[in-house]
Amino acid sequence: MIVCSCERISDKDIHAAINWMRAADDATIITPGKIYHALGKTPSCGGCMKLFVASMRSNSNLEVPAGLRGLRGTKSKRSVSDEGRSQSYRVSEQSVAG
């Protein structure tokens, strides 16, 4: 079935590209842009994106690699406010006496 009529990309092309990318790198995040690029094409009108993404999602190799899941909810060891600095550089946060 043709998914992208502008570039004549079929659902089989999409699945082949996903399977190829996953076989080449099991940690890659696969996006529609990467699939277009792998197929040597560029999206034109974008009218196919909903169907394009639906075709992508039907492929079992699309899932996000296990090591990259759940990163949004994790907290880093550092405080957000210190930005990695050992002490503040702001005058308002430094003691005036020193």
Ligand code: FES
């Ligand atoms: S139908 Fe896919 S870019 Fe136009």
